Amino acid sequence: MARPIQFERDDVLEKAMQAFWDKGYNVTSMSDLVNVTDLRPGSIYAAFDSKEGLFLATLDHYAERSVTKIERALTETVSPLEGIRNFFRKLGRETAGQHANRSCLLVNTVLEMARQNETVQKRLNRHLGTIEALFLHALESAQTKGELSPNKDPKALAAFLMTSIWGLRVLGGTNPAPARTRSVINQLLTLLE
Amino acid sequence: MARPIQFERDDVLEKAMQAFWDKGYNVTSMSDLVNVTDLRPGSIYAAFDSKEGLFLATLDHYAERSVTKIERALTETVSPLEGIRNFFRKLGRETAGQHANRSCLLVNTVLEMARQNETVQKRLNRHLGTIEALFLHALESAQTKGELSPNKDPKALAAFLMTSIWGLRVLGGTNPAPARTRSVINQLLTLLE
DNA sequence: GAAATTGTTGAACGATTGATCAACAATGGT
DNA sequence: ACCATTGTTGATCAATCGTTCAACAATTTC
Numbered sequence: 266m267a268r269p270i271q272f273e274r275d276d277v278l279e280k281a282m283q284a285f286w287d288k289g290y291n292v293t294s295m296s297d298l299v300n301v302t303d304l305r306p307g308s309i310y311a312a313f314d315s316k317e318g319l320f321l322a323t324l325d326h327y328a329e330r331s332v333t334k335i336e337r338a339l340t341e342t343v344s345p346l347e348g349i350r351n352f353f354r355k356l357g358r359e360t361a362g363q364h365a366n367r368s369c370l371l372v373n374t375v376l377e378m379a380r381q382n383e384t385v386q387k388r389l390n391r392h393l394g395t396i397e398a399l400f401l402h403a404l405e406s407a408q409t410k411g412e413l414s415p416n417k418d419p420k421a422l423a424a425f426l427m428t429s430i431w432g433l434r435v436l437g438g439t440n441p442a443p444a445r446t447r448s449v450i451n452q453l454l455t456l457l458e
Numbered sequence: 459m460a461r462p463i464q465f466e467r468d469d470v471l472e473k474a475m476q477a478f479w480d481k482g483y484n485v486t487s488m489s490d491l492v493n494v495t496d497l498r499p500g501s502i503y504a505a506f507d508s509k510e511g512l513f514l515a516t517l518d519h520y521a522e523r524s525v526t527k528i529e530r531a532l533t534e535t536v537s538p539l540e541g542i543r544n545f546f547r548k549l550g551r552e553t554a555g556q557h558a559n560r561s562c563l564l565v566n567t568v569l570e571m572a573r574q575n576e577t578v579q580k581r582l583n584r585h586l587g588t589i590e591a592l593f594l595h596a597l598e599s600a601q602t603k604g605e606l607s608p609n610k611d612p613k614a615l616a617a618f619l620m621t622s623i624w625g626l627r628v629l630g631g632t633n634p635a636p637a638r639t640r641s642v643i644n645q646l647l648t649l650l651e
Numbered sequence: 652g653a654a655a656t657t658g659t660t661g662a663a664c665g666a667t668t669g670a671t672c673a674a675c676a677a678t679g680g681t
Numbered sequence: 682a683c684c685a686t687t688g689t690t691g692a693t694c695a696a697t698c699g700t701t702c703a704a705c706a707a708t709t710t711c
Contacts, residue, residue: 266709266710267655267657267707267709268656268658268659268707270657288574289484291484291485292574294697296698296699306661306699307659307660307701308660310699311659312658372569372628373570375628375631376566376627377570379631379632379633380631386632386633389632390633420641421642421645422645424641424642424645425642428622428625428628428629428642429621429622431624432621432622432623432628433625434628435628436621436624439568439579439583439586440572440583448617449621452614452615452618453649456645456646456648459678460679460687461677461679461687461688462687462688464677464688488668488669489669497689499670499690500671500690503669505688508670
């Protein structure tokens with residue numbers, strides 16, 4: 266062995282994530298990252314290879330956090346359908362809250378980088394797929410429990426819900442009135458009935 | 459009078475638009491813009507003040523194009539509701555086509571810049587509002603003609619459709635299978651029934 | 652406690668960024 | 682024909698970008 270690493274990896278990832286989330290990949294400079302993480306360039310490069318490497322690690326960190334949050338929202342109630350409604354109501358409140366306007370790091374990245382960076386695109390699709398699977402599972406178990414009509418297609422609905430989340434994230438970027446966000450959510454939730 | 463301007467403003471805007479659309483605001487450099495427009499920096503700054511000024515002019519140009527396209531799609535048929543379905547089917551085909559993956563300049567910009575640049579945010583909201591008004595008008599006239607149930611709320615539906623467009627644009631960024639896009643569109647269109 | 656190994660530091664690298672400007676070109680007015 | 686005015690050009694600006702690296706620090710092994 267030799268000199269041990271001095272920083273907490275998760276701590277650094279959390280701080281870098283906030284920076285990327287705030288400003289996007291391109292606008293966040295290494296000097297920004299040095300400031301927020303309190304690491305020197307050399308340490309960052311030793312640990313993450315490059316700015317892109319740090320960003321990919323950050324994406325993973327964000328996805329982990331998100332999956333946990335969504336899983337919790339979906340299983341807070343006994344009813345899977347109510348869980349989904351729960352999730353969207355929370356999302357609506359976030360969109361209107363003080364930290365509004367931040368959209369979602371994954372969605373931001375789809376539009377900012379995915380087209381130009383295959384590595385990022387693949388990583389994103391993996392994470393988004395994981396999240397979609399959570400909704401699919403909830404929809405299927407809703408159907409099993411008889412909450413969701415048997416003639417509905419859970420896969421199609423899961424894809425639709427994902428698209429709706431993305432749309433709501435963009436909506437958040439337009440600084441909408443809370444009532445507007447609620448209205449949109451009410452509309453899309455009627456598809457589950 | 460003095461020396462006349464040598465370039466076609468619309469031609470320059472179209473070329474700059476393609477550049478910004480391809481790569482986003484931040485990644486598109488002045489040197490990129492000099493290359494695609496075939497103007498020298500001085501001419502660009504004389505005509506548009508700054509990179510941001512050129513971008514704002516580009517947004518206006520894009521919005522103009524979009525409004526025309528959407529207006530045409532919505533009025534291609536006698537039935538306003540069929541016009542809306544028309545629009546979404548076209549959007550679905552674009553998402554899968556060769557120029558797919560480009561999303562929409564306005565949507566890209568919402569997530570890339572709006573939060574950090576109030577001027578851009580306001581301009582965007584104006585353009586998006588114009589587009590939403592087109593859908594609202596189509597929905598209202600559908601209701602007048604009896605195509606849309608009187609107990610539906612055109613304003614709520616218009617907001618929902620806008621959010622759906624945005625979601626579909628993000629979906630496009632994930633390089634989806636055409637069937638997936640079609641499925642999502644079918645789902646969201648059922649809200650008009 | 653010396654050697655080997657790995658982490659940390661901060662200055663520095665060349666490249667590129669958005670923007671400026673003096674010199675020059677082209678027009679209309681007189 | 683000359684002047685006033687405005688457009689164009691291309692070199693150039695300081696600032697910042699992502700990245701590297703030699704010097705130094707901290708740890709384990711023997």
